[in-house]
Amino acid sequence: MTGTHAVTGTRAAPGVPPAPGVTPSTALTIAGSDSGGGAGIQADLKTFLACGVHGMTALTAVTVQDSLGVADFLALPPSLVAAQIRTVAADLGVGAAKTGMLASAAIVDAVIEACAQTSIGAGRSTPLVVDPVAASMHGDSLLAEDALAAVRDRLLPIATLATPNLDEVRLLTGVDVTSRDGLRKAAEAVHALGPSWVLIKAGHLAADPECVDLLFDGADFVELPGPRTGTPHTHGGGDTLAASIASALSRGCPVPEAVRFGKRYIMRAVAGAYPLGAGTGPVSAFWRVAGDPI
Ligand SMILES: Nc1ncnc2c1ncn2[C@@H]1O[C@H](COP(=O)(O)OP(=O)(O)O)[C@@H](O)[C@H]1O
Numbered sequence: 001m002t003g004t005h006a007v008t009g010t011r012a013a014p015g016v017p018p019a020p021g022v023t024p025s026t027a028l029t030i031a032g033s034d035s036g037g038g039a040g041i042q043a044d045l046k047t048f049l050a051c052g053v054h055g056m057t058a059l060t061a062v063t064v065q066d067s068l069g070v071a072d073f074l075a076l077p078p079s080l081v082a083a084q085i086r087t088v089a090a091d092l093g094v095g096a097a098k099t100g101m102l103a104s105a106a107i108v109d110a111v112i113e114a115c116a117q118t119s120i121g122a123g124r125s126t127p128l129v130v131d132p133v134a135a136s137m138h139g140d141s142l143l144a145e146d147a148l149a150a151v152r153d154r155l156l157p158i159a160t161l162a163t164p165n166l167d168e169v170r171l172l173t174g175v176d177v178t179s180r181d182g183l184r185k186a187a188e189a190v191h192a193l194g195p196s197w198v199l200i201k202a203g204h205l206a207a208d209p210e211c212v213d214l215l216f217d218g219a220d221f222v223e224l225p226g227p228r229t230g231t232p233h234t235h236g237g238g239d240t241l242a243a244s245i246a247s248a249l250s251r252g253c254p255v256p257e258a259v260r261f262g263k264r265y266i267m268r269a270v271a272g273a274y275p276l277g278a279g280t281g282p283v284s285a286f287w288r289v290a291g292d293p294i
């Protein structure tokens with residue numbers, strides 16, 4: 001079951017908003033809600049808007065979350081998650097999809113089945129970015145222990161692109177990266193789990209003055225360098241990166257071009273990050289908002 005309406009996004013210039021009255025391309029986030037608005041579906045929707053894409057959501061869980069961490073969460077029934085995916089795919093069409101917090105193994109499997117039914121995933125009509133979110137940046141679990149195996153063994157093989165951070169690399173593969181030199185081994189180990197492309201995020205290498213993320217397709221490595229901004233406020237950074245990449249994919253960009261676009265987007269978002277609350281503030285989407293007075 002795929003959308004009855006053609007995906008209308010243009011091939012060129014990811015990030016440019018659609019002209020008034022022009023239907024933008026569409027992107028779907030399959031993720032949890034962050035009540036603090038910094039990560040999860042809230043970050044994804046802000047990013048989709050800033051990237052000129054119509055954002056849609058399949059909500060997986062509701063978290064009780066602020067700048068200090070996740071106090072609680074409730075996962076939605078897997079059938080409801082799958083129904084959201086099928087419903088928007090059938091009527092609105094999905095140009096690209098991304099996953100974030102999936103909470104439970106049953107939700108992971110429901111997402112995999114719904115993606116198969118809606119032609120989402122590697123080798124199908126709609127590219128899928130899998131951000132294998134396991135925990136919040138404060139270490140609170142967002143994925144049940146038995147769900148990690150479902151992500152590793154069943155979800156990653158249908159990913160067009162997987163975007164693990166270094167903690168997720170260790171959980172998924174056992175590879176422990178402590179410096180830039182270890183990124184290639186990490187990329188090879190994650191690629192061996194089945195995604196078509198892997199982007200290893202280097203944000204956690206705090207001693208490195210640069211954040212050199214690494215893209216790998218099983219044959220070639222592409223380094224994506226960027227200056228490290230001296231800020232602790234990077235809440236929602238991984239979601240924002242994956243959502244900006246999905247935005248570019250929804251507009252027809254090939255993976256390397258979409259990832260380069262996403263890197264440019266996240267560098268600006270981190271540079272504009274702001275303190276909010278007593279803990280960790282969010283990366284910013286405001287840098288993309290036009291300043292015209294209303
Ligand atoms: N201090 C920083 N300055 C610039 N870019 C950063 C910084 N921290 C993270 N990034 C970038 O943000 C993205 C998310 O990185 P990372 O923090 O590793 O993942 P996650 O948010 O999933 O834990 C990556 O592109 C990374 O290079």
Ligand SMILES: Cc1ncc(COP(=O)(O)O)c(N)n1
Nearest residue numbers: 032033039040136137235236
């Ligand atoms: C609902 C939800 N999804 C994802 C994250 C990860 O984001 P971060 O690593 O910045 O805490 C989160 N904290 N909450």
